[in-house]
Amino acid sequence: GAGVSQSPSNKVTEKGKDVELRCDPISGHTALYWYRQSLGQGLEFLIYFQGNSAPDKSGLPSDRFSAERTGGSVSTLTIQRTQQEDSAVYLCASSLSEGGVSPLHFGNGTRLTVT
């Protein structure tokens, strides 16, 4: 079946521009997570959604970062006025529910390069 889909797979943007990254979770998955992975580093948690609500946005690195989720499905991560330090792979994951032991299913990420 279809897994988590992220688009675009690669994005090159100029410093100062805004970017939108999209995540299509697995159908029926109510929990959705965004992570960031810089080159050679581990995964940095950004934000988590349960349905359309984000109980905790404290992982977002600055107020230039925002995310929303609509219809309990698609999520968009927006980075305003991009900086070079925003360059990373942005990973989205979904799971069947927040409770229980259902594991995360990850997409292959969006590689963002800010020039």
Next chain:
Amino acid sequence: DAKTTQPPSMDCAEGRAANLPCNHSTISGNEYVYWYRQIHSQGPQYIIHGLKNNETNEMASLIITEDRKSSTLILPHATLRDTAVYYCIVRVAGVQASGTYKYIFGTGTRLKVLA
């Protein structure tokens, strides 16, 4: 901060068993141990999870010590395609207390399977 400790790298000969250790000495009674792996340029892939009993699936076996302070992921017959970074994570399942929904990924173990 990651609540698990893993060696940064390991080598394993092709066809041999790969045994990847993880220390989680502060694990709570209701925290599960999850293992994921990340192959270059892909999102992390779920492998296996367990609470206290040893677990086995088509990918791997998970051995958890009786005191649950450590575990070992076993790939019984490693292949070149198992070369990846392996992450060990502990997480509460069921109803989440505040802030515990995050899957915290450390830097993992970089496993290299040698021909």
